Amino acid sequence: MTVEQLQKMITEAKKENDVCILAHSYQTRAICEVADIVGDSFRLSVEAQKVKNRKIVMCGVHFMAETAKLLSPDKTVVIASDEAGCPMAEQFTPEQVLEFRKAHPDYAVVSYINTTAALKCVTDVCVTSSSAVEIVGRLENNNILFIPDKNLGAFVKSAYPEKNIVCWDGGCPVHGKMTAQDVLRIKQKYPEAKFLVHPECPPEVCENADYIGSTAGIIAYARKSDAQQFIIGTEISITEQLSCEMPEKQFFNLSKRLICSDMKITTLVDVYNAVCGTGGMEITFDADTAAKARHCIDEMIRLGG
Template sequence: MTIREMQDEIIRLKKEKDICILVHAYVGHDIWEVADFVGDSYGLSKQAAAAPQKNVLMCGVRFMAETCKILSPEKRVYLSHSDAGCPMAEQIGKKVIEEFKKKNPDTTVVAYINTTADLKTVCDVCVTSSSALQIVNNIENKDILFIPDMNLGGWIREKCPDKNIKLMQGGCPTHALISKTNVERLKAIHPDALLLVHPECRKEVVDLADYVGSTTGIMDFAKKSDAKEFIIGTENSIVQHLQMECLDKRFYELSKECVCRNMKLTTLADVYNMVKYGECEEIIMDEETRLAAKKPLDKMLELGG
């Protein structure tokens, strides 16, 4: 079976079996082509809630599938690969935050959406990389703990000097691999290229960027920009996606090391085996956990719109 034949069969079967396929931006383009929706983690969860299908396949990592289940309890939600986790989402345990809140009861705990459902149950509000700045500014309390990504949190802290933002040691190990040396090397090779980076990158990289934003923000900026060359400082699959959508422009990986191994676990064959044979892990969540984890997501919508 060729890639195209497998894709055609997936598209046929997903309609027959009432399956909505959600694909994160960091997953390969061959899987993009069979998706109902492509985007970032929270955007996909909102699409899942609005989609008419009763079954949802998340081609991404576990916390994303959990978020889908939190927002769509009436649907059956599946994760494309059982081993696809997120190291950042698993860095801070629920007990650590419970202890912090006991000692700091007046501090608002802001959790990046890249966290487990269990951790969300003890947090006050969630944010995405695109909504974090707006939401933190809209929080009335000045005392804030931002978890788990200290790079994103540090970037927000610089832009919100009126807030007292505390951070914990944590972050995306993939984005952390990008260094100032990478920027200097690529800029020397492509001096006219604009540098677009994700705020999960180190401060030394973010400070040199022409644009800092979420994955979808980076892609939108590159598509709309009049510039013809771009250095991309986020997961390297974005270079492929942008190049296929903007044939008149050129895109360069800031670091060959910026590859999310967890996102790459999902293959087109995994998607095929799910829609054909039902070979996939279903996300099961008790109602008490779901409702507790939904509260910071609801607060995110309230503060971020």
């Protein structure tokens, strides 16, 4: 069977089973082509609320399917591959946060949306990479614990030197391994290129950037810019996506090592089985977890506008 034949079977099965497929931008091109919506994690969850289908198949990692379920509790939400987890989302436990809260009752706990539902239950407000600076700026409390990504936390901290922002030693194992050497090497090769980078990269990488922002922000910058060459400092799928969308411009990876193996676990066969109801894993929550975890997402929406 060819990739095209399998994609056709998925498209037909979607209609038969009343399914909407959501794919994170880091998924393979073949999966993005059969998806109804492609985007970053928060956009997918927000769009999921608007779709009419009774079932959502999430092609991404576990916390994304959880967030979609929290925002669309009446829909059936299935993650296409139950093995697809984000190592950063699971770096800390709710018990560690509760212990911190007990010792520091005057701190607000801010979590990147890339966290488990269990961690969201002990969080005051969630943020995305595109909203983190804005939301932290709107918090009245100047004492903040920011988890789990210390690099995104450092980026936020640089915007508010007057705030006391504590970051734990967590982060994305993919973006976090980029170095200043990687930047030097690629900039020497393409000295005219604009350097666009995700804030999950370390500060010594971000400090050389022309733009620091979320996946959606990087794509928007490249669309608007008159520049012809860009170095992309985030997962390598975005470089491919941008090259297909703007063939007149040139896009280069900061490094080929910027590849998320968890995002690449899901296959077209997984998607087909999840759509047909013979594979994947349904996400469910008890009422208490659903209410507590949803609270910090509602706060993010309220503070983010």
